[in-house]
Amino acid sequence: MGLLTEGSPLSWEETKKNAQHVREHGITQFINLYKKLRDREGDILKWGDEVEYIIVKFLDDKQQCKVSLRSHELLTILNQKELEDPTGVNSLWRPEYGSYMIEGTPGKPYGGLLAHFNIVEANMRNRRKEVTELLNSDEAILSITSFPRLGSEDFTYPPTKPTPDQGATRSLFFPDEAIYNGHPRFKTLSRNIRMRRGEKVAINLPVFRDKNTKIPVDDSYKHSKAALKDHVYMDAMGFGMGCCCLQLTFQACNITEARTLYDQLTPLCPIMLAFTAASPLYRGFVTDVDCRWNVISHSVDCRTEEERGLKPLNENKFVINKSRYDSIDSYLSPQGEKYNDIPLLYNEEDYKKLVDNGIDHLLAGHIAHLFIRDTVSLFSEKVHQNDEEDSDHFENIQSTNWQTMRFKPPPPHSTIGWRVEFRPCEAQITDFENAAIVCFVVLLTRVILSYQLNFLIPISKVDENMQKAQKRNAAREEKFWFRRDITTHVSPPAAAECCRAGTTNWDIKECDMFGQMTVNEIINGKPGEFPGLISLINNYLSGMDVDADTHCTIQQYLKFIQRRASGEILTTASWIRKYVTEHPDYRNDSVVSEKINYDLMKTINAIQKGDKYCPLLLGASTMSKTKDSVPSALNEC
Template sequence: MGLLTEGTPLTWEETKKLASHVREHGINQFINIYKKLKERKGDVLKWGDEIEYIIVKFADEKREAKVSLRAIEILEILNEREHQHPDTVKYLWRPEFAAYMIEGTPGKPYGGTLAHFNIVETNMKMRRHEASEFLKEGECLMSITSFPRLGCPDFTDPPTKPTPHEGGTMSLFFPDQAVFSGHPRFMNLVRNIRSRRGEHVAINLPIFRDKNTKIPVDESHKVRKAAKPDCVYLDAMGFGMGCCCLQLTFQACNIDEARILYDQLTPLCPIMLAFTAASPVHRGFLTDVDCRWNVISGSVDCRTEEERGLKPLKENKFVIQKSRYDSIDSYLSPQGEKYNDIPILYNDEDYRKLRDNGIDHLLAQHIAHLFIRDTVSLFSEKINQNDEEDTDHFENIQSTNWQTMRFKPPPPHSTIGWRVEFRPCEVQVTDFENAAIVCFVVLVTRVILSYQLNFLIPISKVDENMQNGQKRNALKEEKFWFRKDITTHVSPPEATRCCAGTCCEQKECDLVGLMSINEIINGKTGDFPGLIPLINSYLNGMDVDADTHCTIQQYLKFIQKRASGEIFTTASYIRKFVTEHPDYNHDSVVSEIINYDLLKTLKDIQEGSKSCPELLGYSATSKTKENIPHALKNDY
């Protein structure tokens, strides 16, 4: 969730008066970080995952499933373990936006040896088991991207009711009690985002039109002007930030490698979003999308009407094309510069200050672009800081630009190096799936750096892919812009930019074409090598122990089968389950009973008591272990 500063939260009116102060000192803090750490080199590969979970409460006698608002109680116990044994704890637990969510990560990052791939899944299993120790009867810790009936009447345990005319969320559907109350940041974000925007956030998802679907879907459009009659209307931050995801963070050996990874992974973001699609149901309705991305983007969209281009600029400086939660707008490496074909908004004064302090154009542009956003969560105790030592003002803006990739400087006084965060993936039902996806993405980074591959395409095409990747059944039915010749290295010109549809001097545009996810991952004979064959080629040259080799191959087989469409995405599986349920009326409605049966089935699949070859394949097992054999330990 980002920076969790302790203190007294300020209202938007109080925060607004300090926006320039935060921006000025945040820029100064980054400059100081950069000057101190730009020459840092020699950090080893370290990486880790973050998984968000939903606590679900089953009432079997009633055939009901609710979200359980017990995250604060469970986290207090889990965090006490960390406080008592900070150096030996195996899992770290953190709060998330909702009172029914928790986030778990490995206690320590994984290292560079391939044997680490064999402990990821076990860590996930034991992580889930540790938190599950403190569940009550009927509760289950589930790795599902979205709770299907979030925002429906009585979707919480204990029961709560929304308060549309008072409180923090002021939602028609999402109650204040469903926001995590253990830290003031979360409700403060809710209030300040709505206040800055000047109205409720508004997400309208196209309904999945079945033969008995009623249009309008509900009466929301009569209550809120932003609601569209042919869509599922969502009006609160909780509908987006109350979803779960799977994220990865990589430490690079230096700042230049971090910038390369940031750029090269960017075109993979929409591919992996579509690959991990897992959220077709929102507020009890089947929608015509498979992913959460635009939901969460809209849920924190604090842009005013002027910034959204609905009114002439008067109080605000820029018309901003995207929410603060969206895909990135520019590459950071010199090789990526010519593919920055979207105009980048930034404050000229901030940009000039960064440049005057020795920061190159691309990085200065990136930071200045992040800082066109106001802070939306500020604490009174953190207003005045020592810019030589503190970084809270920088992190305040950095951590509330929730983008597909995040470029992360080293924390001050830390052994942690330059990092990048890969953020598009939806969380999967089983630990096997999540481990497979994590290991696949990590292996892709190894292949990129080892073979010096080039995945760069115009950033506008990445944006187009992000929208296509969220469509229903996108993995099988959509084509995505991707680089056809990923082994071609062209020295970056100083000023040439690649614009899709026009031929630049070196004909870079000819190297970009439309491909299916199957072609991207599995390859197409004579046209594209495929990511899995490249990974296997890389592995063939490495010394891998037998158990790790077996585990990796099981993961890669799963990735191949899903990419080819042989097995379902989670979203397709959920959609099929709902539409084939005996109680489904072909009206796009996911009833309480359908919801219960769906989640019960996913719970059984998650726990391994129900086999599901159509989701996992027939051999979704690995030789994962808790520890790396002593002879194989390596920190390089």
């Protein structure tokens, strides 16, 4: 979720007064960090994953399933191990937005050995077990992206009620009690985003139209002008930030490598979003989308009417095209510069200050662009800082720009290096799936750096792909802009120019390096046009010394990736949609009833525990040879 500062949150009025102070000092703090750390070299490859989970409670006598508001209680126990032995724990636990959510990461980052790929799944299993041991017999921890009935009547345990006229969200559907109460950041963000915007956030998802679907979907339109009659309407930050995801962070050896990884992974973000699609159900309805991305984007959209272009600029400086949760707007490496075909919005004074202090124009533009946003959470103890020693003002803005990729400088006085965070993936049901996706993306980073590959396409095409990726069944049916010629590092200027012009005349020779491909073609290859990501990974592995167990596990993961990409097995979203629409209680009305939700959650719990096998979701076999630790002989190498 980002920076968790201890202290007393300021009111929105006080926070607003300090917005420029935070911006000015945040820029200064980044400049100071950059000057100290720009020449840092020699950090070794480290990486790790973050999996977010939802705690649910089964009311078996009523055949109902609710989210269980126990995260603070559970985290108090889980974090005690870390307090007692910070370097000896297998898992680290952090709060997330919902009081029914927790986030788990490995106790230590993984390193450069290929054998580390064989301990990812085991660590995920142990994380799940660690929490399960603290749960009641009628509770479960689920790695699902969205709880299907979040925001429906009586969806929490213990029961809570929304308070539309008071509180942090003032939602028609989402009670403040469902926001994590162990730290003030979360309710403060909810309140301040709503107040800065000048109204509640508004999320409208098109309903999946079945033969008995009713329009209007419900009576939301009677209570809010923002609600669309043929959409599922949601009005609180919790509908987005209450979703779960799977994220990866990579430490690079230096700033140049970090910038390269940031750029090269960016075109893969929409591909992996479509591939991991896992969230077609919202507020008790089947929707016509498969992913969470736009839901979260709208759930934290603090732009005023002026900034959204609905009113002439008066109190605000800019018309801003995107929410603070969205896809990135510029590449950072010199190689990527020619594909920055979207005008980058920033305050000229901030940009000049960065450039005048020796920061190149690409990185200066990126940072200045982040800083067009106001702070939406500030603590009284953190207003005045030592800019030579602290970075909280920088992180305040950095950590509330929730984008597909995040470029992360080393923290002050830390052994941590320059890092890149990969953020688009949705959480999957089983540890096998999550581990397979993690290892696939990490292997891609090795291939990119080892073979010096080039996946860059115009940023505008990445944005187009992000919208396609969220459509129903996008992984099978949509075509995405992707680079055919991945070995060309310096493309002719004409290629970038024709892409900037938006031409679709791909017969132009200079533009032949880009085209539209399906997820299957991108991952498994398209004869004569593209080798496929799996082929690239296997070529890389063929030249490496891999122990037998790790080789077996990696191949199981890659087979799973291939099968899902080809459509042989379903995405999580497609499987969930199929389960609901084929349920005996489904009335072809787009409604996810209590009974359907209960059975779906029970089935998901059985699948993740291994009590029920689901070939439609997992394929023929998911028997990896994952282990708890790297063999000592390999660790010594």
